[in-house]
Amino acid sequence: MDTFHELRNTKLGPALVKALEARHFEAYYFADLPPAAEKVFSLIPQEHVVSWGGSMTAGAMDLYAEAAKRGYKLINRDAAKSPEEKVELMRQGLLCDTYLMGTNALSEDGQLVNVDGNGNRVAALCYGPRQVIIVTGINKAAKTLDDAIARARNWAAPLNVQRFAANKTPCNISGTCGDCKSAESICAQVVITRLCKPAGRIKVIIIGQDLGF
Ligand code: SF4
Numbered sequence: 001m002d003t004f005h006e007l008r009n010t011k012l013g014p015a016l017v018k019a020l021e022a023r024h025f026e027a028y029y030f031a032d033l034p035p036a037a038e039k040v041f042s043l044i045p046q047e048h049v050v051s052w053g054g055s056m057t058a059g060a061m062d063l064y065a066e067a068a069k070r071g072y073k074l075i076n077r078d079a080a081k082s083p084e085e086k087v088e089l090m091r092q093g094l095l096c097d098t099y100l101m102g103t104n105a106l107s108e109d110g111q112l113v114n115v116d117g118n119g120n121r122v123a124a125l126c127y128g129p130r131q132v133i134i135v136t137g138i139n140k141a142a143k144t145l146d147d148a149i150a151r152a153r154n155w156a157a158p159l160n161v162q163r164f165a166a167n168k169t170p171c172n173i174s175g176t177c178g179d180c181k182s183a184e185s186i187c188a189q190v191v192i193t194r195l196c197k198p199a200g201r202i203k204v205i206i207i208g209q210d211l212g213f
Pocket residue numbers: 153157158161169170171172176177178179180181182184185186187
């Protein structure tokens with residue numbers, strides 16, 4: 001990352017933290033991944049059962065393997081041996097203690113925007129787990145709420161869908177959102193988290209890097 005990006009991030013990151021705190025999120029900014037990962041684990045009591053929704057950023061931080069290494073009890077849908085078991089583990093994940101996830105976008109006034117197909121990730125964000133820890137690159141920041149929604153729908157979703165070769169939605173064919181009503185759509189839910197309630201339940205860790213989509 002060049003000096004000008006780094007310089008901008010040292011200004012924008014703390015401003016995003018303030019905007020999130022004004023909406024009752026707990027929020028932190030780190031320039032680099034290793035201290036951000038340490039912060040994540042400092043927020044998780046050892047007795048917590050940990051689960052997660054798919055996140056490129058959490059993957060880049062190696063959070064899942066590290067959680068296993070640190071001895072947390074995990075609900076790991078990726079270890080499922082059948083689609084049925086995977087669904088069951090996703091259901092169980094909704095009542096874990098700590099849920100790890102990313103966000104598709106974050107407006108400069110501190111609102112989160114997430115698009116989801118099955119809805120398990122946004123369900124956990126809204127209610128269920130005792131706490132949710134969001135890890136996000138600063139590239140997810142958008143100027144306004146409308147910009148954040150546009151980012152999630154027009155940028156993140158058509159990129160995310162590329163991970164599923166069998167998915168035949170318009171974005172996976174053309175590379176751009178066709179505002180589809182397909183049963184395969186990964187955009188069934190568009191969730192705006194306007195406030196964190198109860199206060200502090202959602203922790204947002206912003207990293208001054210380009211991470212994920
Ligand atoms: S085409 Fe459908 S699945 Fe693809 S990004 Fe648009 S709404 Fe989502």
